[in-house]
Amino acid sequence: MIVFQNMAAAVYLAAGIAAVLGLALPAPKILRGARLGLGLGALLQAAAFATLHRLDAAPSLTDLRQVVAVMSWLGVVFTLALLVRWRLPGFVPPLAFVAFLAAFGATLSPGAGVATGNAGAELGVEASGSLPHAHVLLASAGLAALGLAGLAGLFFLIEHRALKRRRAVTRRIALPSLEALDRVNRLALVLGFPLLTLGLLTGSLWLEARAGRLWSGSLHETWTAFAWIIYLGLVGLRFVGHQGARQAAASAVAGFAFLVFAVVGSGLVS
Amino acid sequence: MKVMLLGMNHRTAPVEVRERFAVDETAPVLHKLVDRPEIAEAVLLSTCNRVELVVTTPSPDAARHVLIDFFARELAREPWHEIGALADLTYVHHGREAVEHVFRVASAIDSMVLGEPQILGQVKDAYRAAADAGACGPVLSRLFQRAFATAKRVKNETGIAQRPVSVARVAVDLAKQIFETLDEKSALLIGAGEMIEAALVALGDHGLGTRRVVNRTPAHAETLARRFAGSAHGLDELESLLPMSDVVLSCVGGDGPILSREQVARGLARRRNRPLFLIDIGVPRNIDPGVHELDAAYLYDLDDLQEVAAANEEERRRESERAERIVLEEREQFDGWLVALQAVPTIRDLNRRAERIRRAELDRFAGRLQLPPEQTEAVEQLTRGIVRKLLHAPISKLRAETDRETGLARLEEARTLFGLDDVDLRLPPDDDPESES
DSSP states (O other): OHHHHHHHHHHHHHHHHHHHHHHHTTOHHHHHHHHHHHHHHHHHHHHHHHTGGGSTTOOOTTBHHHHHHHHHHHHHHHHHHHHHHSOOGGGHHHHHHHHHHHHHHHHSOTTOSOBOTTGGGGGGTGGGTTHHHHHHHHHHHHHHHHHHHHHHHHHHHHHHHHHHTTOGGGOSSOOOOHHHHHHHHHHHHHHHHHHHHHHHHHHHHHHHHHHSOSOOOOHHHHHHHHHHHHHHHHHHHHHTSOOOHHHHHHHHHHHHHHHHIIIIIHHHHO | OEEEEEEEETTTSOHHHHGGGOOSOHHHHHHHHHTSTTOSEEEEEEOSSEEEEEEEESOHHHHHHHHHHHIIIIISSSOOOOHHHHHHHOEEEEHHHHHHHHHHHHTTSSSSSTTOSHHHHHHHHHHHHHHHTTOOOHHHHHHHHHHHHHHHHHHHHSSTTTSOOSHHHHHHHHHHHHOSOSTTOOEEEEOOSHHHHHHHHHHHTTOOOOEEEEESSHHHHHHHHHHTTOEEEEGGGHHHHGGGOSEEEEOOOOSSOSBOHHHHHHHHHHTTTOOEEEEEOOSSOSBOGGGGGSTTEEEEEHHHHHHHHHHHHHHHHHHHHHHHHHHHHHHHHHHHHHHHHHHHHHHHHHHHHHHHHHHHHHHHHHHHHOOOHHHHHHHHHHHHHHHHHHHHHHHHHHHHHTTSTTHHHHHHHHHHHTTTTTSOOOOOGGGOHHHHO
């Protein structure tokens, strides 16, 4: 597992450097190589997760490093799926570097990392069947998709600003069109919000199986519930209120920042 | 064999002069040129900005006069009598300079509009025409193949051709930054003049969908709409057409804006804030500049587009420095190949010269020595060995020098030192060291 994770980290790093070079030169062949590298890294990381159970001391499900690794891996998988349909070269460098850090972090001694806000829940893992796994996977997938929405939103804001300042054509690195970025944002929100909702529901069910109640009132739960309510509002504004693309982009960035704090940050401060 | 180039371009001659030398059918001209003993191979490039003859020649000085004379008598549509004046309007490049020039032309570094994409196709056509006419030999074939490879490298490795520098292309580029594709987008054209038509052609090349023409005079709108498969509307329908349009292109006369910020805001609300790209090329401006402050509206007027075009041109100029470095690298490689190519006959001549001397000396002493056959064979082997060992060092040096800048000069020195151009080096086939090997 460690070997695969190390290899994935190295491939992600190479893909990130190649993507930066490919965009800066610009060199389409190097960019294609970077995309392939991202795909190879995802395969290696999948192999790492598949062999996780063979470790003598398997890392805890709520270990922050493992959660971040799963999340970034899912983010890479979603992006690779998007790259089939859209030209999003600007997505590759940040994603490859985040995936590198996450994969590298996962290779450090398991269990020694900072726990998520859900750390106390480990006690009930054995007794709760597949609920803990479902919770971690669904919540990670939701975070990854909403992270992608945030990234698309960030690029949208950069591109929008450049167009408003009438400097768009002179920039060195070409970003996808506003329309493509907005579609990615919308798609990621459509995918991410239900996953996050399911992640929250399975988390509550896990708590019930462990402690006999659906709500414990921990900081992690409280902040994540706030984040979910915020996203519910964003989804409503987007699909019912016909929110403009720029506002949707800004919301996606702000929403993801809040969600990261709710899921990870609340664990750090508690 | 030297590469040589004689030509005139937009920098050295005005269009009224260049147009007198424009050639449509190059094959007959090339046939006449390569019939001259001074010219071995030739390619003629004739575009609206340049007329250039690229040749290979064994005698550059004589070829220069031939080319100027050929320019004046054969290329000019009417005979050009002022040869002196023609020399002022043209440029001549020899050897490395000529190679570099061809590479720069193919890579669009020498073009009036830096990085323009048409020139590479024109150079390819010129080369193909010369090859078809049988005027292109191994040196020019190699030169042009390398020129195409250089142009490809320049295009891929620099940004010289990336940023548009014409107003119409800038508008298309901006539209592509807003919309993923223009295929299904609807255009609303306000006005029916030449500017609108030209912009519509540029945008239409990228596959615009629906086109609606709005004009004060409906008859003019009808004419343009018919030509571009669109629909014609009166100016009173402008606001109602706005929500269903993605690109608005405006160029009409008048005192003030015909599209206000409020109208556009209402249109955006009705199209659920989907982005709207507005291009105002009217003077005075047709669209209220305040429209650009609306979130989903991107308004560019003529000055904005020209400013972006100028900035892009500056960026291309910066990128051209990287392109020049690529040209130099490729020229070095081509020089190496050319020297290597020319080293072959020199080495062959050197071997033949030595063999000729060896054979002559053996013949001279054969009568006096009266050696039996086995000893004659031994002397043959001995003399061959001495010659081979004596020539080993200079031949190795010549081969090594082909990779360096001084390669051609070394070859010239070798030919002079060993007197390779002074004697008839033909040998009977049996004595030819080349045939032995």
